Amino acid sequence: MSSVSPSHPPAPPRISAVPSPEGRFGQFGGSYVPETLVTALTQLSDTYQRIQRDDSFWGHLADLQRHYVGRPTPLYHAGRLTDHARALSRSQDRGANIWLKREDLAHTGAHKINNTLGQGLLTVRMGKKRIIAETGAGQHGVASATAAAHLGLACDVYMGAEDVRRQRLNVIRMKILGANVIEVDSGSRTLKDATNEAMREWMGSVEHTHYIIGSVVGPHPFPMIVRDFQSVIGQETKAQCLRTFQRLPDAVVACVGGGSNAAGMFYPFVDEHRVKLIGVEAGGHSSQPGQHAASLTLGSPGILHGSLSYVLQDQFGQTAPVHSCSAGLDYPGVGPEHAYWHQTGRVAYTAVTDKEALDAFTLLARAEGIIPALESAHAVAHALDAAAQMPRDAHLVICLSGRGDKDVDEAARLLAQREQPTR
Amino acid sequence: MTLPAAGPTLRPVNRIEEIFAGLRRENRRAIMPFACGGFPAPGSLAALLPALERAGASIVEIGFPFSDPIADGPVIAAAMHEALQKGATPGSVLEEIAAVRARVSLGLVAMVSVSIVWRMGGPQGFVAKAADAGFDGFIFPDVTFEESTELRRAAAARGCTASLLVAPTTAPKRAQEIAQACTGFVYLLARTGITGERQDAPEIGRMVANLRQATDLPIACGFGIASADHVRAVVRHADAAIVGSALVRRMADAANSGRDAVAEAESFTRDLARGLEDPAAVASAPQQHPQQQQQ
Numbered sequence: 001m002s003s004v005s006p007s008h009p010p011a012p013p014r015i016s017a018v019p020s021p022e023g024r025f026g027q028f029g030g031s032y033v034p035e036t037l038v039t040a041l042t043q044l045s046d047t048y049q050r051i052q053r054d055d056s057f058w059g060h061l062a063d064l065q066r067h068y069v070g071r072p073t074p075l076y077h078a079g080r081l082t083d084h085a086r087a088l089s090r091s092q093d094r095g096a097n098i099w100l101k102r103e104d105l106a107h108t109g110a111h112k113i114n115n116t117l118g119q120g121l122l123t124v125r126m127g128k129k130r131i132i133a134e135t136g137a138g139q140h141g142v143a144s145a146t147a148a149a150h151l152g153l154a155c156d157v158y159m160g161a162e163d164v165r166r167q168r169l170n171v172i173r174m175k176i177l178g179a180n181v182i183e184v185d186s187g188s189r190t191l192k193d194a195t196n197e198a199m200r201e202w203m204g205s206v207e208h209t210h211y212i213i214g215s216v217v218g219p220h221p222f223p224m225i226v227r228d229f230q231s232v233i234g235q236e237t238k239a240q241c242l243r244t245f246q247r248l249p250d251a252v253v254a255c256v257g258g259g260s261n262a263a264g265m266f267y268p269f270v271d272e273h274r275v276k277l278i279g280v281e282a283g284g285h286s287s288q289p290g291q292h293a294a295s296l297t298l299g300s301p302g303i304l305h306g307s308l309s310y311v312l313q314d315q316f317g318q319t320a321p322v323h324s325c326s327a328g329l330d331y332p333g334v335g336p337e338h339a340y341w342h343q344t345g346r347v348a349y350t351a352v353t354d355k356e357a358l359d360a361f362t363l364l365a366r367a368e369g370i371i372p373a374l375e376s377a378h379a380v381a382h383a384l385d386a387a388a389q390m391p392r393d394a395h396l397v398i399c400l401s402g403r404g405d406k407d408v409d410e411a412a413r414l415l416a417q418r419e420q421p422t423r
Numbered sequence: 424m425t426l427p428a429a430g431p432t433l434r435p436v437n438r439i440e441e442i443f444a445g446l447r448r449e450n451r452r453a454i455m456p457f458a459c460g461g462f463p464a465p466g467s468l469a470a471l472l473p474a475l476e477r478a479g480a481s482i483v484e485i486g487f488p489f490s491d492p493i494a495d496g497p498v499i500a501a502a503m504h505e506a507l508q509k510g511a512t513p514g515s516v517l518e519e520i521a522a523v524r525a526r527v528s529l530g531l532v533a534m535v536s537v538s539i540v541w542r543m544g545g546p547q548g549f550v551a552k553a554a555d556a557g558f559d560g561f562i563f564p565d566v567t568f569e570e571s572t573e574l575r576r577a578a579a580a581r582g583c584t585a586s587l588l589v590a591p592t593t594a595p596k597r598a599q600e601i602a603q604a605c606t607g608f609v610y611l612l613a614r615t616g617i618t619g620e621r622q623d624a625p626e627i628g629r630m631v632a633n634l635r636q637a638t639d640l641p642i643a644c645g646f647g648i649a650s651a652d653h654v655r656a657v658v659r660h661a662d663a664a665i666v667g668s669a670l671v672r673r674m675a676d677a678a679n680s681g682r683d684a685v686a687e688a689e690s691f692t693r694d695l696a697r698g699l700e701d702p703a704a705v706a707s708a709p710q711q712h713p714q715q716q717q718q
Binding site for chain 2 (some may be wrong): 022030031032033034036037039042060114186187192193196199200203206207301302303304305306308313314315317318319
């Protein structure tokens, strides 16, 4: 007995039509957490669902974005960087126009504030009085501390001891803003361990505390909520491109650690199939295990921090050591929606090394007078090569996710190391 | 409920179900120590499990060392990191269990992160490996009820139990649904937060009563139980007391000061087991006969 099959298969769903109600992006995502957290995650999902049609919530957020964050951030034509790409191309008709989406000009110096203000307002809606956050580069920690100060919430930030050392300036900023910075000494003493610690803490405090995850990672509904709050980046970029050069860009490039700036930049473009999307991961020293943090480029599917995605793990599911010169990319996993975009081929992912990122860091500073975050410098490094191969009338947008003030100590140390002849 | 007639539907009796049925016949309660595989050193389970059995344990939970154990507190997380650093792997824990299985009649429950399960063959593949090694049941501490279907099915297919967690934050109705999906026993978290020792005894009477309305399965209660008094308070309501961090910390202290960690574990467990002796503990025991749960 065979059942009658429909004559036309249903049209494939749009790539933006995720996650499913269970939090699945294709096979990726989901919610792998102790039962203790389920009630809090359900409450968060319900609250988020409820505010979807609540004009007062979105109106309040839009007002903050405009008058407090300084949005829309500019879309800047990087003329001298474009010249550099054209020189690299060694061709009369190659070398696309390079544009910078200036998230570095957002209040606190990075895109992270887009998410923390959104989730901060959600915290208030849930009637909770305290937030906790994990941070790697310290940008999410600073953005969380800022949102907490603005909204009158208590704030504890978990940060790996290694990152406290690398990002001293941001530690000071968090403290000035009234946040409590908790140094995490376990494991690799970086972002993954700070995330473990924040999740542990949350299990004991869920009734009055909201955990503001800083990237598009973690259990459902976090990857979706963070993506949505960051999507203002891509929405503004789209409108600015149409206004400035009357069409969508040919390519958009963003760096990917957990992947929040990239998700926010890419999401409004994923159904625009003519726009090429490129995510740039941290290639570290090399592609050897432990020497990089390129989960999509060099990892495979596994479960970490509450969701199924691409991760760097050994054969037994133990998280592998990772390395990147940039604390914000130094993470062994990536958001599940990126895994989905990777698997479907919608976004191309690649990696650049510490050295290439550091070169781009210096180049952007000298060519444009803009010191980028080391994270964003990864996107700049790849974008230069990509632009050099594109036609001269093409347009490429880089998501310049943050400014590099926080990185000047670390960059100076790395540049000095480079000048030392190796023994 | 009657037992199914002999025939193709009859499954082999599970050791954990058998242990709890025996305890109920005698109106007794159980102590369930937690041991971290590979701690204090790879190979420790060979001596540790027989020692825990001598001390009065009925069932032992074996934690698979994991690099990022978000559900565990600092003591167990540190033990897991140490075990991994000394070369333990989930694979070596399975080997240790296979080697010691025949020498103990304890029920053995694997407490394992879904991250490990996913990498080691997925639900079917991992459960098969663990069942072959001699495990009788599973606890997946970072799997929600909603994500647990395939894991529960895989465990049932190999005649193993799968115990889901109920937390103090779990709404009563959801707690009942979770309890009805469990096999072997229900794992009740005595407190919110992570594992670790506490000063005060947990208050679980209301939570246990809620679960008893939904299931006849034994209820094992853990998180923060650190003394015979805590055990006594817990088994007044629950069928078993799970002791983790307090035991692991004593083993760590012993190992660090050059004493025998296994002997320490044995004497502490014997101490805890005194909490089972209080006659008051049997006062609120369910009076009905033990029933086979067929799920």
